[in-house]
Amino acid sequence: MKILTPLAVSASALGAVLMMSGAPQPARADLPPVGAVVQAVPPLQQGLPSLAPMLKTVMPAVVNIAVTSKAEIQNPLLQDPFFRRFFGAPEGQQQPQEREAQAIGSGVVVDAVKGYVLTNSHVVAEADSIRVRMSDDREYDAKLIGKDPDTDVAVLQIKADNLVALKMADSDQLQVGDFVVAIGSPFGLRQTVTSGIVSGLSRQTGISEGGYEDFIQTDASINPGNSGGALVNLRGELVGIPSNILSRSGGNIGIGFAIPTNLARDVMTQLVSNGEIQRGRLGINGQDLTPDLAKAFSLSTTRGAVITRVLPKSPADKAGLKSEDVILEANGRPIENFAQLRNRVGLMRIGDKVTLKILREGKPREVAVTIGKEEEIAADTANLHPQLKGATFAPLDDAARKNAGDTRGVLVQAVEPRSAAARAGLRQGDIVIAVNRRAVQDLEDFSKLANPQAPELLLHVRRGPGALFILIR
Incomplete structure (x- = not known):
């Protein structure tokens, strides 16, 4: 007795066949002929959801980055004066040796005409040479336009034809729960796709001490090698650049962080124009508004940044800000703490104006401040x-x-x-x-x-x- 291919037979039909005796049975109109080869219906015709159509247009814009650098090797024996004299090494010199080191990361093309590629600063931090490999296996030498370690953003440029670039979405429109897809080269596995949701917004992790952090948190799997790749929404638009993960083991545990495109776009604009970032400043010192401070100031809110000092002749001083003012908003966006205020101001351009909503002695008011130059680095x-x-x-x-x-x-x-x-x-x-x-x-x-x-x-x-x-x- 011949049995039909299970893929083409329903459970009830298969049961009927198994119960048949050797006697011929009448043919049923709803079953294919015995022994026929039945093709599976394509997923899209079955109405099954799939990210494949979107990914086909997005993945050519995500590239693999190979970095070559030289690392110094110190011989610990030559740090000992006795061994230096024994081997005839000059005093005061430790004779460091160099070896070639290689690293991999990811990047995303954001301008197909000019060949601009966004990636992480830490991917290319020590690079002597940078090689970009496309999804179709074309390879190009890349020029480093500029990097900003404080935001972990770097811009490369390649000379190539027929590039595919991703549209950069407004990352301020993201909401917790939105579906996102991460694309990159984790552990060197090129064109790897993982999916998840936006788990949190405006995260400050403290991973980069002194840096400017406003991370998107996601549970889309991000691992070493994903750095600098693409975090996209379901429309195939770039919403973030995967930067780092929170993990005790070094592998993904569902807590990854990406740089929002709005932040990356602002940094990229300055790097392309100036080759460096000129930090803005208000000229204040401050701290978070804690429940205890809110009670001491007779305030109903516990979110904001308290000004503890206004530097003389600073933009804040000229605008009339005072110590004990509580900053609640900057350009209409809520300020949760002092770190968030620092991020917002530090990423603005010199000469931009920021409207601050403040509380002074419990009464709300607005103050307009023109962003000034950062004076932290006065020594040339x-x-x-x-x-x-x-x-x-x-x-x-x-x-x-x-x-x-x-x-x-x-x-x-x-x-x-x-x-x-x-x-x-x-x-x-x-x-x-x-x-x-x-x-x-x-x-x-x-x-x-x-x-x-x-x-x-x-x-x-x-x-x-x-x-x-x-x-x-």
């Missing part, structure tokens, strides 16, 4: 000693003054890995209090003393509770 590193290259110097903030117990000196705000300043021994958080035995009062003093003409620099540095001297030649 181009006019400093070349061995200080890679370090960012800033005036002492309140926390640094408190820790140092002094008001003089300059703060080492950041030190780029593998830079001359890093090799010299400077660290983030150091406070330079003297150069060549001359006291440093402020950035102006430091700029004069640490000039390129100085044959060497003897830096007196405070580091935590202690102090040390660093000789730079």
Whole structure:
């Protein structure tokens, strides 16, 4: 007895066939002929939902990025004076060796005409060469237009024809619960697609210390290699750039973060125009509005940012902002805490105007402030000693003054890995209090003393509770 292919037979029909005896049975009009090969109906004709049609148009815009860099290798034995003398190594030199390192990430084409590709800053941070591989296996050398570590956004450019670019959606329209799809190259597996929902908005994780964070949280699976890829909505529009994950194991546990396109678009515009980001500022210090502070100020709300100090002659001072003002909104968007206010202002352009809704002595009012230049970096590193290259110097903030117990000196705000300043021994958080035995009062003093003409620099540095001297030649 012949049995029909199960794919083409319903459960009731199959039962009827199994119960048949050897005697011929009359043919049924609703069944195909015995032994016939029946083709499955295409999913779209069956009315089954599928992301495939959307992904066919989106995936050609998502690229694989291969980065080659050189990493220094320190021989720990040569750090010991005895071994340096034994092997004849010069004193004071640790003779670092270099090896070639490779890394992979993802990117997304956002301008098909000019060949602009968005990715993460950390993907290309140490790149000596960058190679972009398209979904059709075409490969191109990429030019780094600019990168901004504070937002983890970088812009590349490739020269190629027939590119496909994704439309950048208004990420402010996203809502928790919206369906999203992540596309990238996790662990080098190109063109990998995962789906999920928007789990949260405006997340500040503290992962990038001192950075500007306004993340989209999603449970769409994001793993190493997804960085810089695409987070798209169901219309195939770019809503975010996957950046990092929260995980104890290094693998996905359903908590991933993506940079919203509105933030990425603003950063990209500045990088393309200027090659760098010019941070805006209000000129205030502040803190979160806690329930205890709200009670002390006789306020009904517990969300907002409290101004604790207005810097003299700053944009905030000129606009009339005062200490104890509580900022509730910036350009109509709610402010939950001081970090969110810092993000909003820091991502605005110098000269832009922001309308702040504030509470002063419990009464609401609006104040318009023109965004000014960020004055954290007043020392021009181009006019400093070349061995200080890679370090960012800033005036002492309140926390640094408190820790140092002094008001003089300059703060080492950041030190780029593998830079001359890093090799010299400077660290983030150091406070330079003297150069060549001359006291440093402020950035102006430091700029004069640490000039390129100085044959060497003897830096007196405070580091935590202690102090040390660093000789730079």
